[in-house]
Amino acid sequence: MLKIENLHIHYGGIHALRGVSLDVPDGQIISLIGANGAGKSTTLKAIMSLIPMTDGRVSFDGTDITRMQTRDIVREGVVLCPEGRRVFPDLTIAENLTMGAYLRKDKESIAKDTKWVYDLFPRLLERKWQLAGTLSGGEQQMLAVGRALMSKPKLLMMDEPSLGLAPIIIKNIFEIIKEINQSGVNILLIEQNAKAALEISHYGYVVETGTIVLCGPGKELLTNDQVRKAYLGE
Amino acid sequence: MDASTFFQNCVTGISLGSAYALIAIGYTMVYGILRLINFAHGDIFMMAGYFTIFAIVDFHMPWYIAIIFVIIATVLLGVAIERAAYKPLRESPRMSIMISAIGVSFLLENSATYLFSGLPRAFPELGFLQKVYHIGDISAPIVTFITPVVTIVILIALIYLVNHTKTGMAMRAASKDFEAAKLMGIEINHIITITFVIGCSLAAISAILYFSPRPMVYPFSGLMPGLKCFVAAVIGGIGNIPGAVVGGFIIGIAETFLVASFPSLSGYSDAFTFVLLIIMLLFRPTGLLGEKIAEKV
Ligand SMILES: Nc1ncnc2c1ncn2[C@@H]1O[C@H](COP(=O)(O)OP(=O)(O)OP(=O)(O)O)[C@@H](O)[C@H]1O
Ligand SMILES: [Mg+2]
Numbered sequence: 001m002l003k004i005e006n007l008h009i010h011y012g013g014i015h016a017l018r019g020v021s022l023d024v025p026d027g028q029i030i031s032l033i034g035a036n037g038a039g040k041s042t043t044l045k046a047i048m049s050l051i052p053m054t055d056g057r058v059s060f061d062g063t064d065i066t067r068m069q070t071r072d073i074v075r076e077g078v079v080l081c082p083e084g085r086r087v088f089p090d091l092t093i094a095e096n097l098t099m100g101a102y103l104r105k106d107k108e109s110i111a112k113d114t115k116w117v118y119d120l121f122p123r124l125l126e127r128k129w130q131l132a133g134t135l136s137g138g139e140q141q142m143l144a145v146g147r148a149l150m151s152k153p154k155l156l157m158m159d160e161p162s163l164g165l166a167p168i169i170i171k172n173i174f175e176i177i178k179e180i181n182q183s184g185v186n187i188l189l190i191e192q193n194a195k196a197a198l199e200i201s202h203y204g205y206v207v208e209t210g211t212i213v214l215c216g217p218g219k220e221l222l223t224n225d226q227v228r229k230a231y232l233g234e
Numbered sequence: 235m236d237a238s239t240f241f242q243n244c245v246t247g248i249s250l251g252s253a254y255a256l257i258a259i260g261y262t263m264v265y266g267i268l269r270l271i272n273f274a275h276g277d278i279f280m281m282a283g284y285f286t287i288f289a290i291v292d293f294h295m296p297w298y299i300a301i302i303f304v305i306i307a308t309v310l311l312g313v314a315i316e317r318a319a320y321k322p323l324r325e326s327p328r329m330s331i332m333i334s335a336i337g338v339s340f341l342l343e344n345s346a347t348y349l350f351s352g353l354p355r356a357f358p359e360l361g362f363l364q365k366v367y368h369i370g371d372i373s374a375p376i377v378t379f380i381t382p383v384v385t386i387v388i389l390i391a392l393i394y395l396v397n398h399t400k401t402g403m404a405m406r407a408a409s410k411d412f413e414a415a416k417l418m419g420i421e422i423n424h425i426i427t428i429t430f431v432i433g434c435s436l437a438a439i440s441a442i443l444y445f446s447p448r449p450m451v452y453p454f455s456g457l458m459p460g461l462k463c464f465v466a467a468v469i470g471g472i473g474n475i476p477g478a479v480v481g482g483f484i485i486g487i488a489e490t491f492l493v494a495s496f497p498s499l500s501g502y503s504d505a506f507t508f509v510l511l512i513i514m515l516l517f518r519p520t521g522l523l524g525e526k527i528a529e530k531v
Contacts, residue, residue, distance in 0.1 A: 050413060071419040079417070086414040088407040098400065099407050103419035151418070 001025045002047070002078065002155050002188065007056035009039070009046050009210075016042050018210040020056075024155060029177065029187040031197040031218065033231055034207035040190045041083050043207070044157050048073055048080050060155065075103055077154030081161065083190075085144040089133025093124050096132050096143055100150025110150070117146040120176055138169045145173075149180065156180065157188040162196070174200055194231040198222045206231070235495065238371035243494045244487070249378040249447075251486025252385035256440035257463035258470065258478035259392065260433030266409045266473040267429050269328055273335040274315060276460015277342035278434055282308040282441035283357065283451035284350055290358040297361035305438040312434030313427060321423070339460075346453035354450035363446045377446040384443065388436065389479050396475065401428065409473070458504055462489075465511045471524020480522060485510065 002024040009017040017039045024030045032040050046053045049070045058066045065073050087096050097117060101110045118125040121142040127135065132143055141161060148156055158177070162170040174196050181187050191197035198204050201218035206227060214226065221227050235243070257279055264272045285307045289300035319338050323331040363377040396402035408415040408425045416422060444459065445451055463478075466485045470477025485507055493500040514521065 048417065050416065069421075070416045071421055074417070074419040082414060082417060086411055086417075088410055088414065090406050090410060091403060095403050099403060099415075099418045099420070102400070102404065147418075 001061065001186065003057075003059045004043070004047065005057045007043065007046060007058070008054040009042050009051060010054050011051075016210055017046065017053075020207070020210070020212055022205050022212065022215070024186050024188050025203075026186060027181075027184070028202040029181050029189060029200055031189045031191060031194075031201040031204040032207060033191060033194040033197060033204060033227075035230070037209075038207040039210040040207055041159055044080055044082075044159055044188070044190065047078065047157065071103065074151055077152065079148050079151040079153035079156050081144050081148035081156065081158045083159035083163070085137075085140045087132040087135070087140050087143050087147065089131065091132055092129050093132060093135070093143055094128045096147050097124075097150050100147035101152075104150075104152060109152075113150055113152065117149055120149075120179070121146055138165050141165060141169075141173070145176070149185075153185055155186045155188060157190075159190045160192060161189075162191065162193050170196065194227070195222070198227075239494070241370075242372050242374070243490050245372055245374055245378060247487035247490030248483065249374070249381040249486070250444075250490055251483035252382040253440045253444040253482075254459065254463050254466050254486045255385050255479040255482025256388065256436040256443075257459060258466040258482045259389075259475055260437050261464050261467040262470070262472055262475060262478040263429050263433050265467070267405065267426055268320070268331070270320065270331050270335060271464065272433075273332070273460075273464075274319075274338035274342060275433065275437060276456035276458075276463070277339050277346075278308060278312050278315070278456070279437040279441050279444075279459060280346065280451065280453065280456025281311055281342060282438040283445045283455055284346065284355070285438070286360070286442055286445065287355050287358060287451060290360065291355075297363075300360065301439075301442060304442060305435050308438035308441075309431050309434045312430045312437070316426065316430045321426075343453050343457070350453065352453060354452035356450050357445045357448060360442065360446060363442075375447050377443055381443045384439065385479065385482075388439070389476065392432070392475055401425075405429065462504070462507045465507050468511060469514050469521055471521025474521065474523045477521055477523035 004020060004022050007017050007020040020039070020043055032043065034040050042051070045051045047058055049068060057064065060076055060078055063076060065076055065078065088099060091099065097114055104110055123139055124142055124146055127139070132140060135143065145161060161173050161177070165173065170193065177187060177189065178200050189197055189201065198218040198221050204215065204218050204221045205212050206214040214221070214224070216224070257275065260275050261272060264270055282304055285304045286300060289295045289303045290297065295303060315338055319334045320331055323334055364375045366373055367376045367379060396405060404415065404420045405425055407418065408420055408422055412422055462485050463482065466481030467478045469484060470479065470481030488510065489503050489506065492506055493503050
């Protein structure tokens with residue numbers, strides 16, 4: 001499991017994270033919700049060592065990954081599907097998936113996972129040789145998720161996978177997130193779509209201006225007045 | 235111009251163009267990954283010329299060992315430059331790293347002047363390369379005929395590497411998005427090093443081929459070829475490897491024919507390259523094979 005303790009991040013003079021602590025226990029889906037600019041993406045980037053942290057400790061399955069290189073963190077099984085898809089536009093779908101498996105050598109299990117991804121997203125299989133840059137937004141999002149799965153995550157962190165998608169596809173994405181979790185992958189999910197996220201989450205955290213202000217089981221947060229007002233628009 | 239002069243010029247132009255193409259590939263690959271115009275590239279090429287002289291004249295190496303020595307020395311120089319002058323500026327604005335590249339260019343030119351003196355040094359013979367060979371009416375040193383062959387073989391190998399290997403895929407991925415590439419576990423610095431290794435090996439090979447039919451090397455020998463090959467890369471569409479080769483050929487052939495057809499204008503042959511550049515930037519700023527310019531986010 002993933003354990004974050006007292007994470008602090010500064011962007012120049014801006015104190016973006018002010019002591020974030022959270023846990024992702026095995027087998028669960030954990031959501032991180034909060035307003036724009038609250039520090040959700042920053043938290044995930046810091047876990048991946050994409051930005052330096054001022055203070056704090058991150059451990060995964062008992063290993064301290066606080067100041068590891070990004071590639072070693074990926075090797076440990078922590079994978080980020082970043083905000084805004086970030087597929088490689090000049091690479092085909094198949095090549096993007098190959099890049100997801102960049103650190104893996106086990107040809108057979110790569111082939112198995114490729115098949116799994118194509119089963120999850122048949123659309124990707126149809127367009128295997130199409131350049132990712134020419135895919136629609138929804139297709140790119142499927143590819144981004146598929147590519148992350150190709151890294152064989154033990155913990156998959158998803159930053160707003162439903163952003164900009166049509167409602168019907170959003171429903172589909174949340175179904176798939178559940179399916180991925182049931183296949184044994186822990187999930188840390190960031191969502192604007194707080195309702196849908198909390199519904200499938202075992203546990204949720206609410207971030208406000210760089211600190212966790214509230215946490216609890218998904219169902220409980222859904223009925224919490226504060227959450228309902230601020231994030232569910234009720 | 236009669237037929238045999240025409241063919242003679244073709245052979246010379248294609249050969250010169252091939253040598254340019256090899257240098258232009260270095261510009262275009264480094265640009266592709268770092269969005270940096272490596273102004274020191276022409277000077278690295280010049281240093282490779284000196285390395286050849288040292289290997290053959292001063293160290294008495296046999297030519298085939300000398301070639302390997304020159305490639306290794308040039309690669310080490312290029313990678314050292316990247317580590318010392320570009321890598322520390324990875325997070326800085328792009329202009330800083332450009333200025334650093336210009337600085338390195340001056341540094342190499344002036345160090346060469348200081349260390350090897352400003353006097354030109356004669357370029358040695360490498361094995362059979364300078365032996366004159368006749369095909370019909372056309373006669374030229376063997377190197378002139380070999381250069382295009384070498385360039386084409388290298389181009390094919392590079393296209394294979396970039397399009398069909400995992401490393402090449404990682405290069406293409408990183409060239410668009412460093413952060414996403416890192417999330418795949420790709421080591422960006424490793425990819426950048428590979429790019430410099432390739433670019434500098436090609437500059438070394440080009441130096442051997444380019445200087446062989448020419449009498450000497452001096453500290454500013456890299457200046458004009460460097461600028462012209464930068465123009466070649468832009469004409470072909472910077473970032474595009476086959477484009478760099480096409481650009482190299484265009485400049486090499488055009489320059490040769492210009493000098494041959496209008497000997498009185500030969501003093502302007504260098505200026506002509508830049509006229510080509512301006513025309514290109516006016517009418518097709520993305521280059522012949524370049525696609526729309528997508529700024530890296
Ligand atoms: N590179 C950066 N430089 C300076 N400030 C930054 C940088 N990245 C993020 N910030 C700031 O840090 C704060 C947290 O940003 P973050 O991207 O983590 O928000 P978020 O919770 O993911 O928001 P959103 O829901 O809009 O994606 C914001 O105030 C943002 O302006
Ligand atoms: Mg965000």
